[in-house]
Amino acid sequence: MAETEYRRLLQAAQDRAQFGFLAVVQRALQDADKNLVELLVKAKSGLDQSALTGVRHFIRQDGNVFLRRIDTMFRTNLDRAMQTMFVDLRPGMRKLSASELSLIDDEVVNHQIEVGRLAERMREANEECIGRLNVIVAQIHGQREAKERENPFRPYLLARALYEAIKQTATDEANSRVLFDHIANALIPHLPGYYQSIRDVFESSGVHGKFVMQRSRSAHTQRYFGGPGDNSTQFTARLMPGLQRMLEVLQAIPAGAVAGGPSSSGATAMPPDADASSVQDFIRKMFTPAHSFQLSGGGAARVHRESAATINPLVSQLNAYQSLASQGQPVDPAAAGTQNQLAVVRECMDMQKASMMERMTVDIVAMLFEIILDDEQIPAELRQHIGRLQIPILKAAVIEPDLMHDDAHPARLLLNRMSSASVNVDPASADGKQLVGEIDRVVSRILKEFDADVSIFADSLLQFERFLVDFVRQDDSRTIQAIEAVEAAEKFSILLNNTMDTLCEVLLRLNVDKRISDFLIRLWPHVLVHAAWKDVEEGRQSSAPDCLALQYRSLLPELLWSVQEKRAPADRSALMRILPGMVKRFREALMLIQLPEEEAKEILDILMEMHTQVLRGTVKTRDTDLVGLEELQQQFARLVVSWERVSWGLGDPPQARASVIEQVFAKRGVVAQQNLGMGTAGTSQADREFLTQTYLLGTRVQFMHGRGSAEAETDGGTPGQLVWISTHRSLYLFKQESDAGLVLFSYSSLLEALRDETVLPLEYAPVFERAVESLLFGAGKLQDMSV
Secondary structure: OOHHHHHHHHHHHHHHHHHHHHHHHHHHHHHHHHHHHHHHHHOOOHHHHHHHHHHHHHHHHHHHHHHHHHHHHHHHHHHHHHHOOOOOOOOOHHHOOHHHOOOOOHHHHHHHHHHHHHHHHHHHHOHHHHHHHHHHHHHHOOOOOOOHHHOOOOHHHHHHHHHHHHHHHOOOHHHHHHHHHHHHHHHHHHHHHHHHHHHHHHHOOOOOOOOOOOOOOOHHHOOOOOOOOOOHHHHHHHHHHHHHHHHHHHHHOOOOOEOOOOOOOOOOEOOOOOOHHHHHHHHHHHOOOOOOOOOOOOOOOOOOHHHHHHHOHHHHHHHHHHHHHHOOOOOOHHHOOOOOHHHHHHHHOOHHHOOHHHHHHHHHHHHHHHHHOOOOOOOHHHHHHHHOOHHHHHHHHHHOHHHHOOOOOHHHHHHHHHHHHHOOOOOOOHHHHHHHHHHHHHHHHHHHHOOOOOHHHHHHHHHHHHHHHHHOOOOOHHHHHHHHHHHHHHHHHHHHHHHHHHHHHHHHHHOOOHHHHHHHHHHHHHHHHHHHHHHHHOOOOOOOOOOHHHHHHHHHHHHHHHOOOOOOHHHHHHHHHHHHHHHHHHHHHHHHOOOOHHHHHHHHHHHHHHHHHHHHOOOOOOHHHOOOHHHHHHHHOOOOOOOOOOOOOOOOOOOOOHHHHHHHHHHHOOOOEEEOOOOOOOOOHHHHHHHHHHOOOOOEEEEOOOOOHHHHHHOOOEEEEEEEEOOOOOEEEEEEOOOOOEEEEEHHHHHHHHHHOOEEEOOOOOHHHHHHHHHHHHHHHHHHHHO
16 A cells, blocks of 8 residues: 555544544433433432432533543544554563552552443444454554554543543542443444444545454364364465466566556556565455456556457357356366366466456456365365356456455355355255255356346346245244244234334323323233234234224224313213223223233223213313314324234334243244343444344354353354344244254344354355455465565
8 A cells, every 4th residue: 555545544534533533422421411311310319319410410511621621632542542553662561660660559550440341341332343443454554463452443542531531520539430431331322333434434445454364253164264274285285376377477567557456546556576465465455345456567458347248358268168067068178077167267268368457367266266166164066066156257257347346246145145055064965955956057047148247146146045935944834833923023023113103102292191191102002913913813804893903993092082071961971871881892902912910900990090080070181181082083093003014114123022022932832942132232233234244044053052162162062044034134043953943033132142152153254255265365375485
């Protein structure tokens, strides 16, 4: 990376961090003030009220002073951190003299403890973003190992600025501790957006910090990046010819030619003295999204998507080889037994007509398939079928170079999806044979039909996904029942949430007696949703006269009208007529949701008391609060509860209720181990995107009986497979392969299990990404050999 680009990126990130942190602290102060108001209402002791009042007084009176101080402290800390990134300016113990050492007082110890605890909480809430920033900072400094202490945006600096600003602004020590806790709690929810904005500065310039050598969290699946393995030397040796060719190409590029990567001019010149490290950098850039990535030399033209399929001689040659592959014939009869046909393709093609970028693409895709075809997580027979995609994927990469750095490209997704579905499958079993047949069908279609339109990969991916939906639950009545129960539980939870929101809106406008509104908001959404569910089970239409949901909705306006003052004799007579039937239906509604008898009696006693007061004329209702029965009926007509038309408009998955899930599962006779994580911490958007992209239907995992990686090493665990994801992604259903037992997770509890490593993926990354990591590892070995 050019020096000017390096400085520009860091300065832009520093500016974003400075202004963003102040805005985050301002919002945290506002949230802390709101939280304190709620806590004051609930405070039971005078001591608690006094402490909370003191903290709230500080926020309102000294908030501006505090903001100025924390801003100054954070800017000072950040400036210092920017200067010391990967520069050893910190004094070490060996450099200190005895005169510089002193006893550490309690305040310093407290400072380190409080700041350290908060920094750890911040890190846990933003693990992915901070980890990526650690890698990005290391990469732009040319370092292989990411160290958080070198990251100027690390959580410790935020926590330290908060602690010191409070200590300097709040004079009362007791208040300062409470204040630190409340502002810290309010600050943490805002940090995901803060850290994402800093990442955006780097990622918008193509610096993603994605492919870095690191061990997998699941040691038993670690196969690449220096993972344990007896054949690592042979593995690296097979990549060496291609890596050496790439090095020769890079060394042959004249000074000033373009080698890829973003800069102020859109590209970076390759130095004339390119070495082995240049190969690893080139590969990393090739798989990193960037504004511009091109390689020219010797007057070679750039590859354009529009012309690649029509006049590109390389594509024409690949069409011929693809035709042979579709007929089951080898590219070269002399190399018929060779697994990696791309290695043979390269020797057979006339590469003189190819641009330098095309030559690089051929070498890289060939090496990727060398790795993929040796991936032991995929059974050999399935690997052989998947490997037949190598020529079409190479051709797609030539036609659309975006394939190399776009992890959402359909060709890559299809390759990853078929490979994930194949992990741990026995090809000789009935299920294995069916999967082999489908993969063979998809691959054969692509070999026969793929000409220049890469949309065939997207269409094939869609068909394969449809196959998996049936494949993971076929001939298993227990799984099918559980899937139906999962969908019903999610639908029930959504209807409950939507009904409660609408009911609150209606009641808020009507200024209803609190004694009535309290139990209506708490109970009636359950009554209406249970009624809608029963209507579906018993075959009643939602618009039919005997529809239970409509009957119990119509009870609401009657109930509210019945507790208002009755000024006209006709109204009193009408109340007397409807009262017995209304109370009877009310009792039936409470029985429908199986409300405990004692609680039901308490509610009915309240209603009886209110009706007695109305009939005796002791209830006085303000004119503005008197609402006629017809108007009430119109208001509650907004409350539509339809099991057939369930919608969820929010971006976050709905929170499926444990009580609802248990009830639905029990009613349908479904037995499943439920891990709903009711006490789990909140999830970020990045977490939810991770699940959406990584945990797909058919994903295989290992359920660990212990907690943590140390126990996971000794605990073989139980293999399982993800067999269903609810429509709105709130629930994940797994089937254990040992006894076909079912395990249910909410999206938040699954994330927690993945963090705790009680659930481990059999694939630590998709096969294409694993191959890229291995290729980078091999390039690193080339660099080590050249030193």
